[in-house]
Amino acid sequence: MSASTPVDEPVNDPVDGPAAPAGDPLARERSHLTASRAALRAMREDVEALDIRDVTANWVNAEVLQHQIEERIKALADLSDTPLFFGRLDYLHAPGAERAEGAQGERFYIGRRHVHDADGDPMVIDWRAPVSQPFYRASKKDPMDVGLRRRFGYTGGDLTAYEDEHLSDPAEAATTSKLLQQEIERPRVGPMRDIVATIQPEQDEIVRSGLSGSVCVQGGPGTGKTAVGLHRVAYLLYAHRERLARTGTLVVGPNRSFLHYIEQVLPALGELAVAQATVDDLVAHVEVRGTDDATAATVKGDARMAEVLRRALYSHVTMPTEPVVVVRGSRRWRVPAYELEELVEQLLDRDIRYGAAREALPQRIAHAVLVQMERAGEAPDDRVQDAVARNAAVKAAVKAVWPAVDPAKLVLRLLSDAEFLAEHAEGLLDEQEQKAILWAKPARSVKAAKWSAADTVLIDEAADLIRRTPSLGHVVLDEAQDLSPMQYRAVGRRCTTGSATVLGDLAQGTTPWATRSWEEALSHLGKPDAVVEELTAGFRVPTDVITYASRLLPHIAPGLTPVASIRENPGFFEVRRSSGPADVIAACRELLTREGSVGLIAADPRIPELTDALASAGLPHVAPGEETTESTRLTLVPASLAKGLEYDYVLLDEPQAVVDAEPDERTGLRRLYVTLTRAVSGLIITHAAPLPSQLT
Numbered sequence: 001m002s003a004s005t006p007v008d009e010p011v012n013d014p015v016d017g018p019a020a021p022a023g024d025p026l027a028r029e030r031s032h033l034t035a036s037r038a039a040l041r042a043m044r045e046d047v048e049a050l051d052i053r054d055v056t057a058n059w060v061n062a063e064v065l066q067h068q069i070e071e072r073i074k075a076l077a078d079l080s081d082t083p084l085f086f087g088r089l090d091y092l093h094a095p096g097a098e099r100a101e102g103a104q105g106e107r108f109y110i111g112r113r114h115v116h117d118a119d120g121d122p123m124v125i126d127w128r129a130p131v132s133q134p135f136y137r138a139s140k141k142d143p144m145d146v147g148l149r150r151r152f153g154y155t156g157g158d159l160t161a162y163e164d165e166h167l168s169d170p171a172e173a174a175t176t177s178k179l180l181q182q183e184i185e186r187p188r189v190g191p192m193r194d195i196v197a198t199i200q201p202e203q204d205e206i207v208r209s210g211l212s213g214s215v216c217v218q219g220g221p222g223t224g225k226t227a228v229g230l231h232r233v234a235y236l237l238y239a240h241r242e243r244l245a246r247t248g249t250l251v252v253g254p255n256r257s258f259l260h261y262i263e264q265v266l267p268a269l270g271e272l273a274v275a276q277a278t279v280d281d282l283v284a285h286v287e288v289r290g291t292d293d294a295t296a297a298t299v300k301g302d303a304r305m306a307e308v309l310r311r312a313l314y315s316h317v318t319m320p321t322e323p324v325v326v327v328r329g330s331r332r333w334r335v336p337a338y339e340l341e342e343l344v345e346q347l348l349d350r351d352i353r354y355g356a357a358r359e360a361l362p363q364r365i366a367h368a369v370l371v372q373m374e375r376a377g378e379a380p381d382d383r384v385q386d387a388v389a390r391n392a393a394v395k396a397a398v399k400a401v402w403p404a405v406d407p408a409k410l411v412l413r414l415l416s417d418a419e420f421l422a423e424h425a426e427g428l429l430d431e432q433e434q435k436a437i438l439w440a441k442p443a444r445s446v447k448a449a450k451w452s453a454a455d456t457v458l459i460d461e462a463a464d465l466i467r468r469t470p471s472l473g474h475v476v477l478d479e480a481q482d483l484s485p486m487q488y489r490a491v492g493r494r495c496t497t498g499s500a501t502v503l504g505d506l507a508q509g510t511t512p513w514a515t516r517s518w519e520e521a522l523s524h525l526g527k528p529d530a531v532v533e534e535l536t537a538g539f540r541v542p543t544d545v546i547t548y549a550s551r552l553l554p555h556i557a558p559g560l561t562p563v564a565s566i567r568e569n570p571g572f573f574e575v576r577r578s579s580g581p582a583d584v585i586a587a588c589r590e591l592l593t594r595e596g597s598v599g600l601i602a603a604d605p606r607i608p609e610l611t612d613a614l615a616s617a618g619l620p621h622v623a624p625g626e627e628t629t630e631s632t633r634l635t636l637v638p639a640s641l642a643k644g645l646e647y648d649y650v651l652l653d654e655p656q657a658v659v660d661a662e663p664d665e666r667t668g669l670r671r672l673y674v675t676l677t678r679a680v681s682g683l684i685i686t687h688a689a690p691l692p693s694q695l696t
């Protein structure tokens with residue numbers, strides 16, 4: 001494989017014009033790039049020139065259409081520093097055609113979006129199209145009818161190199177791609193970027209798995225879980241555009257800074273309409289102003305709470321003791337209590353929400369009245385039934401038997417009223433557990449209550465018992481290992497009729513309720529049939545660093561496969577004794593002499609001291625999620641926010657303090673594992689206190 005390999009004569013080349021220089025392959029490819037850019041510009045100009053004044057009769061339609069046009073123009077932007085295509089496939093036969101002898105092959109350029117020329121012939125094929133798949137999957141063993149796979153190398157926006165693999169040539173040995181390796185090793189600056197040019201076969205299988213099935217990916221730090229999840233959404237939107245445009249897609253991440261870090265990836269792939277949220281955002285029914293201790297939060301997050309809530313809600317339904325008497329004109333119609341009871345029983349037996357049943361009850365009672373009317377020789381129609389359903393006596397009966405319940409008030413009562421809680425938690429939560437979740441001081445109102453994050457999840461569960469939560473078409477759940485069973489339920493109810501991609505690492509679970517097994521988590525999510533895949537090739541962390549961090553694995557997640565780094569660049573790794581903040585600052589300065597981003601990660605309680613030290617040293621820095629610039633490449637990262645992020649160089653301050661900042665040792669070691677695995681090119685550890693024994 002080499003950039004100087006001559007290009008085969010084009011096999012049925014529909015795209016290169018006769019003007020392309022024949023002898024110089026790189027020049028030919030460059031001229032295809034220039035032509036593709038011109039074609040993309042023409043596509044954009046066509047859209048810009050659209051005049052919608054004549055086609056839309058009203059201004060609402062015009063607004064909608066104009067918005068769509070603007071989105072399309074944005075999607076067709078030619079970003080000068082992102083290559084328009086990054087690969088080429090020369091098929092031996094035209095895809096889909098009979099592979100008869102003499103049948104002509106076909107050539108495709110693979111890029112971020114589809115580009116066609118004035119005749120509608122493709123110049124660049126979207127990486128998600130079926131014909132692009134062999135770019136990611138074909139191998140010497142299974143060439144997938146591909147004669148040549150070519151990868152392109154860019155410097156800025158310029159095409160500067162290419163690399164060929166003759167997949168169907170038995171004489172050519174399989175090698176690893178230099179361009180691929182370079183792309184993987186490229187220094188990180190700014191937010192996360194897409195990996196379309198270098199998706200690996202095992203990643204591609206997950207990216208392209210079907211919309212109907214849910215997938216769960218277990219993978220150690222830096223194995224590309226987040227990248228895979230985001231590319232999967234992009235793929236699904238391509239393959240099922242209409243359906244998902246109707247039902248919606250959502251990416252759920254652990255916190256704002258993480259969402260900020262990943263927010264550019266999908267727009268860069270032309271997908272602008274994917275919602276992003278934290279779990280807290282999804283369940284923001286009330287303002288969060290309180291916190292729970294670990295015990296209370298664990299009980300509140302336990303799946304048994306769902307049953308407690310269900311019981312508490314349905315305790316509001318009482319059996320009627322009085323008949324309903326409806327007066328219409330000179331007549332009185334009486335539905336006896338036993339008949340009302342039957343109606344209530346029927347509704348309780350049906351699998352419908354509390355609120356829906358409450359809305360159905362007046363109609364059922366009215367129907368019973370209508371039956372009596374018919375028996376008496378009257379011929380009432382639907383309007384009469386509606387009128388009876390709205391009758392004051394019927395309304396009063398429904399209010400008594402099946403009262404409206406406010407979800408927040410229901411949770412408020414459970415957490416304030418020991419007797420009410422005891423009644424509905426009986427056989428589910430023991431006395432200690434009940435005590436743990438009861439508020440020390442009962443709240444007077446929903447507004448006055450100091451709700452915690454776990455409480456809002458309970459309110460969400462109650463709200464769903466009353467009214468069904470609308471389901472999206474697909475939900476990607478990242479850093480899933482930290483969710484409580486009740487949080488899994490909250491996410492799951494947002495994809496009941498859709499599917500999910502669950503991404504996580506059991507070894508990085510740092511909540512007291514962290515996921516112990518994916519099977520269990522998936523059942524709480526309502527997707528027990530999801531396939532669990534494992535990724536073990538590491539794209540981020542250099543070998544020496546991941547080997548060091550993996551010393552913790554037997555203590556934090558025995559049985560998990562350690563990550564095998566595929567980075568060739570060994571990076572550097574140093575553990576240093578420090579005698580105070582001055583040494584930390586010196587190490588920061590040292591790392592800042594190198595190219596790329598620098599993260600100073602420290603236990604949360606140490607952040608104020610380090611902030612001061614950085615300020616007095618005159619070293620500017622940003623917080624996680626804030627944009628770094630050429631002059632400010634340093635981010636000060638509290639250990640609790642490090643999850644999911646990465647920096648070229650990491651300075652980890654006081655590992656033992658990271659462990660000590662957590663409520664128990666196992667959680668502390670897991671937090672340490674997260675912080676040790678954020679570096680792409682190098683890690684320095686500074687410590688005054690002894691290192692945790694598990695590392696030495």
Ligand SMILES: Nc1ncnc2c1ncn2[C@@H]1O[C@H](COP(=O)(O)OP(=O)(O)OP(=O)(O)O)[C@@H](O)[C@H]1O
Binds near residue numbers: 199203224227
């Ligand atoms: N196929 C690939 N080609 C190039 N880079 C890749 C590839 N897969 C992943 N990466 C890069 O490796 C880094 C780690 O990926 P990512 O953040 O998705 O890993 P993760 O498994 O989610 O990690 P963590 O467990 O720490 O959250 C990212 O910079 C990502 O772009």
